[in-house]
Amino acid sequence: MGLVIITGLTAILAIFGLISALRNKNLLGIVFAFGTAAVFGWFAVMTLIHSGFPAVH
Structure with missing residues (x-):
């Protein structure tokens, strides 16, 4: 889950950079x-x- 958060934040910061x-x-x-x-x-x-x-049991 941590990888999703890090890459998501990088994408959001890239959008600010794009603007x-x-x-x-x-x-x-x-x-x-x-x-x-x-x-x-x-x-x-x-x-x-x-x-x-997470997997559903």
Whole structure:
């Protein structure tokens, strides 16, 4: 569960970075922030789906 939290927080911070890069019209920042948000967000969601929920007995 800790991995989901860390990757989720990284994705959220990347979204804030993306917003900041969009405001400053920084093209390279937009590309890297979008890529980071996409990769870490996808990894957090898929980790949560695959092994994040406790097993039901």
